[in-house]
Amino acid sequence: MSDVFANEPMLEMYIVEMNQMINRLEQLVMNSENENTLDEDIDEIFRHMHTIKGNSMMMMFEAISNLAHAVEDLYDYLRKEKPKEVNYSKVTDLVLEAIDFFKAEVESIESGDGSNGDSDELKKEIRDYLESIKFMNDGGAVAPQNSKEEASKASTENQKYYIAPQKEANSSNKPKTTDDHHYYHIKILFEEDCQMESVRAFSVVHKLKDVCDDIFHFPKNIVEENHDEEIRNEGFQAYLCSEYAMDSMNQFFESVSSMRSVDIEEIEMSVFYEYKDLFDGVIKEVSLPEPEEKKEVSGETVSDDGKKSKEKSKKTSNEKYINVGISRIDQLLDLVGELVVSESMVTRNTDLQGLKLESFEKSVRQHRFIINELQDVVMSIRMVPLSLTFQKMNRIVRDMKKKIGKNVELTIIGEHTEVDKNVIEHIGDPLMHIIRNSIDHGIESPAERIDSGKPEKGTVTLEAKHAGGDVWIIVKDDGKGLNRERILEKALSRDLLRKEPHEYTDQEVYGMIFKPGFSTKEQVTEFSGRGVGLDVVQKNIQKLGGNVVVNSTEGIGTEFAIRIPLTLAIIDGMLLRVGHSSFTVPIISIKESFKAEKNNIVTDPDGHMMVMVRGQCYPIIKLYDRYNIASKYQSVNDGIIIMLESDGKEFCIFADEIIGEQQVVVKSLSKFLTKVNGISGCTLLGDGRISLILDPSEMIHEI
Amino acid sequence: MNEEKAVKSNKYLTFSVDKEVFGLDIKHVDDIIGIQDITLVPEQPDYIKGVINLRGKIIPTMDVRARFKKESREYDDRTCIVVLNMQNTSVGVIVDRVVEVLDIDEDQIAEPPRFSGEYQSHYISGIGKINNEIAMLLDCNKLLNYEQIEALSHLSEEVEEA
Numbered sequence: 045m046s047d048v049f050a051n052e053p054m055l056e057m058y059i060v061e062m063n064q065m066i067n068r069l070e071q072l073v074m075n076s077e078n079e080n081t082l083d084e085d086i087d088e089i090f091r092h093m094h095t096i097k098g099n100s101m102m103m104m105f106e107a108i109s110n111l112a113h114a115v116e117d118l119y120d121y122l123r124k125e126k127p128k129e130v131n132y133s134k135v136t137d138l139v140l141e142a143i144d145f146f147k148a149e150v151e152s153i154e155s156g157d158g159s160n161g162d163s164d165e166l167k168k169e170i171r172d173y174l175e176s177i178k179f180m181n182d183g184g185a186v187a188p189q190n191s192k193e194e195a196s197k198a199s200t201e202n203q204k205y206y207i208a209p210q211k212e213a214n215s216s217n218k219p220k221t222t223d224d225h226h227y228y229h230i231k232i233l234f235e236e237d238c239q240m241e242s243v244r245a246f247s248v249v250h251k252l253k254d255v256c257d258d259i260f261h262f263p264k265n266i267v268e269e270n271h272d273e274e275i276r277n278e279g280f281q282a283y284l285c286s287e288y289a290m291d292s293m294n295q296f297f298e299s300v301s302s303m304r305s306v307d308i309e310e311i312e313m314s315v316f317y318e319y320k321d322l323f324d325g326v327i328k329e330v331s332l333p334e335p336e337e338k339k340e341v342s343g344e345t346v347s348d349d350g351k352k353s354k355e356k357s358k359k360t361s362n363e364k365y366i367n368v369g370i371s372r373i374d375q376l377l378d379l380v381g382e383l384v385v386s387e388s389m390v391t392r393n394t395d396l397q398g399l400k401l402e403s404f405e406k407s408v409r410q411h412r413f414i415i416n417e418l419q420d421v422v423m424s425i426r427m428v429p430l431s432l433t434f435q436k437m438n439r440i441v442r443d444m445k446k447k448i449g450k451n452v453e454l455t456i457i458g459e460h461t462e463v464d465k466n467v468i469e470h471i472g473d474p475l476m477h478i479i480r481n482s483i484d485h486g487i488e489s490p491a492e493r494i495d496s497g498k499p500e501k502g503t504v505t506l507e508a509k510h511a512g513g514d515v516w517i518i519v520k521d522d523g524k525g526l527n528r529e530r531i532l533e534k535a536l537s538r539d540l541l542r543k544e545p546h547e548y549t550d551q552e553v554y555g556m557i558f559k560p561g562f563s564t565k566e567q568v569t570e571f572s573g574r575g576v577g578l579d580v581v582q583k584n585i586q587k588l589g590g591n592v593v594v595n596s597t598e599g600i601g602t603e604f605a606i607r608i609p610l611t612l613a614i615i616d617g618m619l620l621r622v623g624h625s626s627f628t629v630p631i632i633s634i635k636e637s638f639k640a641e642k643n644n645i646v647t648d649p650d651g652h653m654m655v656m657v658r659g660q661c662y663p664i665i666k667l668y669d670r671y672n673i674a675s676k677y678q679s680v681n682d683g684i685i686i687m688l689e690s691d692g693k694e695f696c697i698f699a700d701e702i703i704g705e706q707q708v709v710v711k712s713l714s715k716f717l718t719k720v721n722g723i724s725g726c727t728l729l730g731d732g733r734i735s736l737i738l739d740p741s742e743m744i745h746e747i
Numbered sequence: 748m749n750e751e752k753a754v755k756s757n758k759y760l761t762f763s764v765d766k767e768v769f770g771l772d773i774k775h776v777d778d779i780i781g782i783q784d785i786t787l788v789p790e791q792p793d794y795i796k797g798v799i800n801l802r803g804k805i806i807p808t809m810d811v812r813a814r815f816k817k818e819s820r821e822y823d824d825r826t827c828i829v830v831l832n833m834q835n836t837s838v839g840v841i842v843d844r845v846v847e848v849l850d851i852d853e854d855q856i857a858e859p860p861r862f863s864g865e866y867q868s869h870y871i872s873g874i875g876k877i878n879n880e881i882a883m884l885l886d887c888n889k890l891l892n893y894e895q896i897e898a899l900s901h902l903s904e905e906v907e908e909a
Contacts, residue, residue: 382803385803386803624787625786625787670789671789671790672789672790673787673789711805713788713798713805713807714798714805714806714807714836714837714838715836716807716836716838716891717788717791717795717798717807718790718791718792718795720788720789720790720791721790723788723789726786726798726805728800728803728805732800733784733786733800734786734798734799734800734805735786736786736788
């Protein structure tokens with residue numbers, strides 16, 4: 045295995061491809077379960093499995109390739125035989141299990157541990173199941189085996205086992221419908237000095253016509269024109285459509301004389317017709333579509349060409365992609381950030397003050413415009429649609445549905461909403477917890493639902509949308525809603541209440557469910573009830589600079605609304621001065637700013653200052669005091685009070701003065717420094733000075 | 748370990764604080780800049796003076812005088828910030844003045860005395876002899892990271908005061 049790791053770039057490619065395919069497969073498989081049919085997607089599933097098998101074999105991850113092989117067999121059977129009695133849910137279970145195995149393996153490979161899982165058991169399970177459906181669909185007769193591909197690849201005992209019944213299958217199978225046709229691509233190389241290649245090729249074609257329903261070949265006009273040279277060098281290629289299976293084909297070619305080698309590959313019907321079009325069409329010159337073929341036939345690369353007819357699965361557009369390391373994009377983002385700062389350093393340079401520079405100003409505007417554009421483009425590179433994350437939720441819903449016996453449907457809206465890559469990485473877990481929570485706690489059992497006059501099937505809606513500078517992700521269920529009384533009871537028993545229960549607003553009460561260890565569910569299940577999940581939700585979302593709001597109506601349902609800022613790297617900030625220091629507050633959290641009247645200020649016996657605004661009392665944090673900064677503005681009358689809002693709570697800070705609004709690039713403070721509560725980072729100002737960024741959501745915990 | 752010895756450079760940047768001369772292994776020195784505006788960061792140990800903007804990078808700075816618990820002194824035009832880089836973390840070190848870059852052969856470096864009590868030297872990795880003078884060679888790692896606990900205790904004191 046060591047030589048595998050010597051090949052880092054290949055391994056990297058492998059992992060990237062595997063991840064893509066695994067995700068796609070998961071989607072497809074679940075799709076097929078929902079529709080209880082495989083017609084639509086089976087080819088694609090099969091193809092992905094085949095690629096996984098091939099790639100893994102190449103990388104010598106045998107556990108993966110063997111398992112993929114087993115799954116491939118299963119689908120091969122389903123595809124070719126179209127058995128009627130198939131429990132697709134069981135198939136999906138098995139395949140998902142296999143996909144989970146792939147996932148775990150890829151993860152382990154990624155972390156450098158190599159592939160060390162053991163797939164034998166699962167493989168056996170899949171094979172057994174395949175046997176059982178064969179048995180069921182053939183009423184106990186010798187199971188017709190139809191996996192032609194096996195024949196050519198037969199190398200292990202396992203596979204041989206499957207070839208044995210196959211020959212019988214050919215005799216018992218009445219090759220009637222087009223479904224029983226096999227499509228092949230053959231490539232013949234004649235012996236070095238046999239001469240008259242064209243003629244030999246023609247005779248092969250002639251003989252083939254007896255066993256094939258359709259045939260065409262490259263080079264094309266072997267009768268009229270002389271292609272000896274070409275066939276000698278490049279080989280003679282033909283595409284066949286035949287009722288005969290692979291091994292019969294092999295037999296047939298054994299009888300051809302003067303042949304050096306023949307490659308026979310079974311291909312997809314669509315591939316066959318694609319080349320047929322090519323053959324029939326304009327392509328008169330005999331350019332062999334060699335490189336492309338190679339791809340198709342060997343299954344190395346999944347090109348979607350062959351499937352244009354399948355509109356639905358064809359969303360994978362023809363856009364070209366390259367994989368770029370995220371660190372390089374971050375670097376680019378950093379540089380653009382620097383550029384924004386240095387631009388204002390230049391254009392607001394003190395040397396220019398007081399000068400009348402008309403044409404300069406004009407250039408500056410143009411310059412700024414381009415920089416803004418550049419900034420937008422760079423940001424958009426990091427933007428990724430939420431669809432993949434949302435699709436993964438399908439899987440969770442499915443698994444839960446099976447385990448806890450509730451009938452739930454997941455509706456996804458706005459999955460193409462794009463968010464920062466960083467958000468994608470952190471949003472998966474919270475969403476999973478919320479959805480689990482909704483299904484386990486929110487949605488009632490079918491009986492209960494019918495009793496309360498709701499449709500039997502519960503609905504969980506997962507929605508994403510843009511609003512202003514934020515992304516909203518909303519999870520809504522039509523379950524029984526949150527029970528205010530129960531939550532309060534629980535809060536009381538855990539001693540979480542700070543004021544009289546009836547004084548709490550609904551929002552505040554619902555917010556309590558995010559407290560660690562808080563669960564009103566009597567029974568702990570596999571999925572929820574331990575009170576861990578929602579605690580994680582809030583933490584993760586706060587990490588992203590967002591927040592969660594819960595709305596609920598008893599009997600109607602619950603809604604979790606997650607708000608996340610679109611980007612974390614650049615914020616609109618308000619610049620404040622305190623002594624010689626400057627602070628930046630995110631504008632989004634500023635409610636208002638005002639000069640306080642002395643008689644509106646109260647100081648409690650502990651020395652905490654508060655201000656009355658419109659009959660409400662808000663605490664004040666004096667920045668000079670809190671952060672120990674020498675400032676002349678000690679009295680509240682001198683400076684200015686800024687009211688901030690975070691997590692639905694309001695408080696005030698006191699600063700010397702407001703300097704102005706500015707877009708700032710957020711930089712983190714060196715790890716070398718001790719973390720300061722209330723300060724989330726820093727930023728460079730236009731004049732090169734550094735301003736600390738205040739984080740209201742941290743400050744609020746000090747009050 | 749052996750490998751590290753083999754590549755160990757014997758060039759040192761020497762600087763002075765009061766009368767003493769200290770040496771820093773040059774491989775950790777990224778840059779030497781004059782004193783500049785330092786932005787105060789609250790709630791740091793007293794030897795952390797704040798952060799500076801070095802060509803767009805924001806770098807914390809520490810005052811060696813405060814680090815060695817010497818009396819502080821006004822910064823002047825000889826005051827320098829030596830930017831050290833340890834494990835991809837840049838830290839500026841404020842010194843009275845930078846003297847020179849010297850070659851010190853390894854056999855000219857004496858082990859510091861090993862005491863466990865009050866005499867224990869926290870930051871010194873060796874004592875180098877240069878002609879008639881001696882320079883205390885600083886262990887950059889310890890200079891920057893030694894006694895995180897100390898830093899933490901400072902912090903908690905400050906928090907309590909605040």
